[in-house]
Amino acid sequence: MIRLEGVTKSFGDRTILDGLDLHIERGEVFALMGRSGTGKSITLKHMVGLMKPDAGSVWIDGVNLATMDKRALKNLRRRFGYLFQSAALINWLDIEANVALPLREHTRMKPADIEERVRERLRWVRLVGDEHKLPSEISGGMKKRVGLARAIAMDPDIVLYDEPTSGLDPVTGRVIRNLIREVNERLGATSVMVTHDVLDAIEAADRIGFLFDGKVEEICTPDGLRDAKSERVRNFVQGHIAE
């Protein structure tokens, strides 16, 4: 479904991704883990074409993003949902308008149908009754849930999550993790989540990839984490669990 081949990305003389290879299967929830600043979010932005690799290629359903013109890329992006770390809600639109935005811009749905879809998505993320609040009037956890509702408004095939639980209390974090699994099952989507929180990966992911020195060091299942071959991966996971 999503394949990155030899992706290299540098900023100035600092190489962030160094020949990264990664293959994500259709329908799975894949967690990409690593320490802060290892290029997890940058990897995610390559998948949606927000960044272009200096070398290597990114393939979605067998199509190389580099060969796509603007229109094709735009059409492809309609298949994506993306939850930003900061939720990135449009600050002057209320919750309902934020979730409805992609539907109003890209579909010919009737206003009543849009309203129904928005209410359904907000029900999924347990946010009924706050539709007319502005992003500045809601908490960080609520913003993430609105961001998630917006990301899945168009029934995307692929949902990308950038640090979905960072800055949230443990209870809200668990709510978001459960939502990620739930959304994946309801939509039959493929999900990629970047996180530095092992709990996110254990509770929500089918497979977990570890990013070190610009490459994927190892891929494990949540159950196989403690038996990882790489010492760096074991140390990373144990460090987190010890914390």
Place this chain on the structure above:
Amino acid sequence: MTRWLDSLGRGIVGYCAAAGDTILLALRALGHIDGALRKFPEILGHMYAYGIRTLPVTAVVGLFFGAILALQTGLALDLYGQVEVVGIVVTAGMCREMGPFIAALVLSSTVGSGMAAEIGTMKVSEEVDALEIMAIDPVRFLVMPRLVALMLVCPILTILVDFLGVVGGLVVAVTQLGVSQHVYLEQAIEALRYERTFWEWPKDVYTGLAKAVVFGFTIGAVGLAAGMRASGGALGVGRAVRNAVVNCLLLIIIFSYYLTWAFYG
């Protein structure tokens, strides 16, 4: 020396790149102008916000500028016994030059800087990226409606400044220069009759309004482009606002000269 040349070169390249970005953004926004009708309610909202936000300060500046113009020119004209023509001088001066200039000055320091801050904040908080990922063109969604709103608001404010400037001049002419209200207004109307082209419109008025449209476009393009280029958090937004105001003022002065030259030279 080498380091100095290096930083000078980088500065020039950066400035040229920013100018290129601004021109490209403005052209892309104009490319979406066909969507302006669909977005007209939103454009009206922006017009209302920009117009109302700047109305009091624009009105005060316009009124007092007309008064200053009348006092300065009236005193000089009085030396030659020509004080009665102060109405012509104030009206022509306001409509040709000072009306659009004052409206643009106020808009660039309030709305231009506000736009750079608003869009810059959206840029650094990834809202612009979010639009791109939703396949929504930020130029069509954010830039075009604001640019069109400014192109429409600037001439409206210019008409207000023209009118209030003439009124300010009238007050000074009557109370301080000893010119009767009747003579002042007659001279003011005479100024507008002076040259009529373009379907018999007073040339001073329509050239002033044409300038105002260009100034509105310039303020919008520069402010919005500065916001879209912002990076690096609050510091980057602050830099974008400063650049927007400085560049707007410079361009308004430069364009004002060339437009006057084109219309009257």
